[in-house]
Amino acid sequence: MNNAHTIVLRAAGSCLHSAPWPRPSHFLQRLTLTCKKACYPAVPSSCRVASIPRPGGSCPIEVAFGLRPFSTSKLSSFRQSVIAQKLQAYVPEKNADQEQGLALPNGDFAGDGLRTVFGDAIPPPRFANRLLRVLHGRRVDGTLDLPLPADMKQQLRRYPQAFDDGLQWLRQAHPMDEDAAILARIEREEAAQEQENPSELIQQAEDIKLYAPQSGRYKAELSEQEGDVFGRSELDKIRERNIAEAEREEEELQAQINRIQGEVKEAQTKALAARPESGIEAVQEVRPPNEFEKWKLRARNRAQSKLTLESAEVVNQTLSGRLLPSFLFVALVCVVSYFYAQFWVPPKRSDRIFPDVSLSFATVGALVAVNVGILALWYFPPMWKLFNRYLVVTPGKPTPLSMLGNIFSHQSPKHLLFNMAGLLVFGLSLHEDVGRGTFLAIYLASGACGSFFSLSSFAIRRLLYTSSLGASGSIWGVVAAYCWIHAE
Secondary structure, eight states: OOHHHHHHHHHHHHTOOOOSSOOOOOOOTTOOOBBTTBOOOOOOTTSOEEEEOOGGGOOOEEEETTSOOOOSSOOOHHHHHHHHHHHHHOOOOOOGGGOOOOOOTTOOOOTHHHHHHHTTSOOOHHHHHHHHHHHHHHHHHTOTTSOOOHHHHHHHTTSTTHHHHHHHHHHHHSOOOHHHHHHHHHHHHHHTOOOOOHHHHHHHHHHTTSSOGGGOTTTSOOOSSTTOOSOOOHHHHHHHHHHHHHHHHHHHHHHHHHHHHHHHHHHHHHHHHHOGGGOGGGSOOOOOOOHHHHHHHHHHHHHSOOOOTTSHHHHSOOHHHHHHHHHHHHHHHHHHHHHHHHHOOOOOGGGSSSTTSOHHHHHHHHHHHHHHHHHHHTTSGGGHHHHHHHSSBOTTSOOTTHHHHGGGOOSSHHHHHHHHHHIIIIIHHHHHHHHHHHHHHHHHHHHHHHHHHHHHHHHHTTOTTOOBOSSHHHHHHHHHHHHHHTOO
C-alpha cells in the first residue's frame, strides 16, 4: 500500500461515527463467525465457541476464543475488508510467552474487583490480572487477532468465559477506538521500522513517573488531534502550559520594553523643555533593545518575585512564622559547628591537595575563592533566580538556607574587597591560633547568627521590602575571636 492509499483510508475512517451499542465482531484468518440466520464451517475442536448477545434482541454472535474481535463500535464493510486484507499480509512476531501486557489504571484487582469483572467463575487472581493486562495492551497495540500465549490458552480451557468477560469489561470501563489502533499497527508494519508497541512505551513512561495512569491516553477522552488513537496526553498538557507561560513572558517583556522607552522619551522631552535652546537635534532616538539586552530582561523578570507588600502571603505571615524556621536552622548550624570544632582532626600531609601550602592559607584562600566565584556568577543572569532565593536575606519572604548562603555572596567588588581584606588580616592569624576546625566553626556560626539578627531587625520594624547579604557577620566574628584571644 502506498502513502496515497493510507491517506484515503484515514479520510474514510474519520467520516465514521461511533454507535451506542457494541460493535459486531469481525474475524480474520482462523476466526469463525456463526449466526442463527447463516451457516458457516464448523469451528475447530481447539477453539471454544461462546455466545455473545447483541442489543435489540438480534441474533447472537458466536466467537472462537483463539482469535478475537477488535472493536466496540460498528465498522463499515470498507474498513472491514481493508483491515482483514492488511492483517492477513502482516503478522508481526511477538514473544507471547513473555507477554505481560499493559498495567490497568487502577492496578491489579483482588476479591470483589475480580468478581465484578468475571462474575462467579473467577480464575486465579494472578492469572486473571495478567489476562486483563494482556487484553488491555493488545487493545492499545491493535493486536487482538494474535494467538494468546500457550500457558494462557491452557488456563482458559478451565475458565472458558474469562476471555469474553475480561474483554467486555475493558471495553465498558476503558473505551477506546480499537479500529484506529489496528490501522496504526498496520502503518507501523508497513513502515518496516524497528519500534516498540504503544502499550510498551506507555508502560515505560508510567514506570518512570512520566505518565499518570489517571490521565493516560488509554483512559482519557480522545483529543482533538487528527489521527490520535489513544486519547489526551499528559505531555501535551505540559507542552501547552509551557507554551502559554512563554507567551505570557514575552507579553510581559514587551510591556516592560515599552514602559522603559516611554520613560526615556519623557525624560528627553522634559530636558528639552527645560533647555529649549539646545534644539530638537538634542533629542536622541530611543532604539529598541537587542537580543542580549532582552535576554537579561527575561532573566531579571524570572528572578524577581511577583509578591508585593499587599500580597496575602506577605500580609498574613506572622512575626513568629517569619523568624522561627530561620532561627531553628541557625541553631542547627551552631550545633553542627560546635561538634565539628570538637572532633576535627588535622589531615595527614600526604592526604592534602596542596601539601606545601599551610593549612591557614589553604582555608582562608578557599573562602576567598568561593566569595570571588559567587560574585562573578552574579554577572551571569540565569543565576539570579537561584541566588535571590538562597544567597540573599529577604524579610518579606525569608528562606532558612539564606541564613548561611548569604555570607558567601557580595554584589559589588568594593564590598567584597573590604570583607576579604579583613578576612586575610585577622583570619590567617586566628587560624594559626585555633586550627581549621575551630576557625570554620567561628566563621560559619558567626555569619549565620549575623544573618538572623539582620532578619530579625528588619522583620520587627516591618521593613519587609529591604534585603541584606555579605560576609560582614563572619568577618566581625573572626575579629572578635582574635581580639578575645589576644586581649592581654
